[in-house]
Amino acid sequence: MRPLPDWLTDNRDTASLAAMLAPDSSSSLEALAAESKAITLRRFGRTMTLYAPLYLSNYCSSGCAYCGFASDRKTPRHRLEPDDIRRELAAMKKLGISDILLLTGERTAAADFNYLQRSVEIAAQEMQRVSVEAFPMSVNEYHELAGCGCTGITIYQETYNRERYEALHRWGPKKDFIDRLETPARALEGGIKSVGLGVLLGLSDPVEDALNLYRHLRHLGRTYWRAGMSVSFPRMRPQTGGYEPPFPVDDRLLARMIFAFRIALPDTELVLSTRESAAYRDGMTGLGITRMSIESRTTVGGYDDPENKEKGQFEIFDDRTAKEFCLALRKKNIEPVFKNWEPAYNGPSDGNASTVHPEKAEPCH
Numbered sequence: 001m002r003p004l005p006d007w008l009t010d011n012r013d014t015a016s017l018a019a020m021l022a023p024d025s026s027s028s029l030e031a032l033a034a035e036s037k038a039i040t041l042r043r044f045g046r047t048m049t050l051y052a053p054l055y056l057s058n059y060c061s062s063g064c065a066y067c068g069f070a071s072d073r074k075t076p077r078h079r080l081e082p083d084d085i086r087r088e089l090a091a092m093k094k095l096g097i098s099d100i101l102l103l104t105g106e107r108t109a110a111a112d113f114n115y116l117q118r119s120v121e122i123a124a125q126e127m128q129r130v131s132v133e134a135f136p137m138s139v140n141e142y143h144e145l146a147g148c149g150c151t152g153i154t155i156y157q158e159t160y161n162r163e164r165y166e167a168l169h170r171w172g173p174k175k176d177f178i179d180r181l182e183t184p185a186r187a188l189e190g191g192i193k194s195v196g197l198g199v200l201l202g203l204s205d206p207v208e209d210a211l212n213l214y215r216h217l218r219h220l221g222r223t224y225w226r227a228g229m230s231v232s233f234p235r236m237r238p239q240t241g242g243y244e245p246p247f248p249v250d251d252r253l254l255a256r257m258i259f260a261f262r263i264a265l266p267d268t269e270l271v272l273s274t275r276e277s278a279a280y281r282d283g284m285t286g287l288g289i290t291r292m293s294i295e296s297r298t299t300v301g302g303y304d305d306p307e308n309k310e311k312g313q314f315e316i317f318d319d320r321t322a323k324e325f326c327l328a329l330r331k332k333n334i335e336p337v338f339k340n341w342e343p344a345y346n347g348p349s350d351g352n353a354s355t356v357h358p359e360k361a362e363p364c365h
C-alpha cells in the first residue's frame with residue numbers, strides 16, 4: 001500500500017479553519033456569515049457564475065456504494081452519440097447556458113478517453129466554457145483534453161479518510177485512493193487551467209474531511225500557483241441503491257463550512273449545486289457561494305427531452321427553471337453570469353462558440 005503524502009498530515013496553517021469548524025467554536029454562525037459576505041462582495045462583486053451538467057453516459061466499471069450508476073445497479077446503460085450531444089447542447093443554449101460540465105462514470109470500453117475527447121471537441125464548438133467530471137487520466141491525456149477545449153476538471157476525493165474510502169469503493173479503478181488524490185495535480189500538469197475539488201458530505205466525518213480538503217487545496221496552490229481552483233459542497237441525496245449516509249450534515253454545519261472556506265480561501269470559487277433546496281440556495285446567495293448549477297439533469301442527456309423519466313445518478317432538489325432561478329438572484333441584487341472570460345484570455349474566438357449575452361438570454365427576462 002502506497003503511503004499517504006506528507007501534505008495530508010501538514011498542520012501548518014489549518015488552525016484557523018479548524019477553530020471555525022469546531023463543534024464548540026467561539027465564532028457564531030452569524031459572525032462567520034457577515035465576514036464571509038464581506039469577503040465575497042469584495043472579491044467577486046454581486047455576481048453568480050452559472051453552469052449546467054450534461055451526463056454523456058452512465059456506463060461505469062466501479063462499485064461506489066453510494067452511487068446510482070455503480071456497476072451492480074440495475075440501471076439501463078447508454079451514452080450520447082455525437083448527434084445526441086449536439087441536440088442536447090442546442091437545448092441547453094436555448095436556456096442561456098454556455099458553461100457546461102460534461103460527466104461520465106469510470107473508464108469503460110463504451111465511454112473511454114477517445115469518446116470523451118470527441119465529446120469535448122463537440123461541446124467546445126458550442127459553449128463558452130467546457131469542464132469535465134470523469135475518470136482520472138494521465139498527464140498526456142489531460143494535455144490532449146486541454147487541446148480540445150477543456151479548461152477545467154472536477155474530481156472529488158469523496159472522502160479523505162482512507163479506511164472509509166476503501167470500504168465505500170468496493171471494486172473498480174476508483175478503489176485506488178492515492179491515484180485519485182494525485183489526479184488534480186496531473187490535470188494541472190497536463191495544462192488544464194482549473195480544478196474543482198470536494199468531498200461527498202455524508203460519507204465520513206465532515207470536519208476531518210473539510211480540513212483534509214483544505215490541505216489538498218493549499219498543497220496544489222503552492223505548486224500550481226496560477227491554477228484556478230474551486231470547492232464544491234455536495235451533500236448526499238437519495239439515489240438508486242438507497243445508500244443512507246452515516247454522517248449526515250445539517251444545514252447549519254454546511255453553512256459553517258461554506259463561510260469558513262470563504263474566509264480561509266478568499267479567492268477560491270465556492271460551488272453549490274441543485275442538490276440543495278431552492279430555499280437553501282437562495283439563503284446562501286451573496287454570503288460565500290460564487291458558482292451554482294441550474295436546470296440540472298442527472299440522467300444521460302435530458303435537456304432535449306424534458307419528459308425523460310429514467311432515473312438519474314441522484315435526485316436533484318432545486319428544480320427551478322433557469323428563468324425562475326435568475327429572477328431569484330436578481331431579487332437579491334445578484335447578477336447571473338452565463339459568459340466566461342476564458343475565450344478572451346485564450347485569444348480571438350474562431351467564431352464557432354455562440355455567446356448568449358446574459359441580458360439577452362431568454363430565461364432571465
Ligand code: SF4
Binds near residue numbers: 063067070106
Ligand atoms: S461515483 Fe462515479 S465512479 Fe463511482 S459508481 Fe458512480 S459513476 Fe461510477
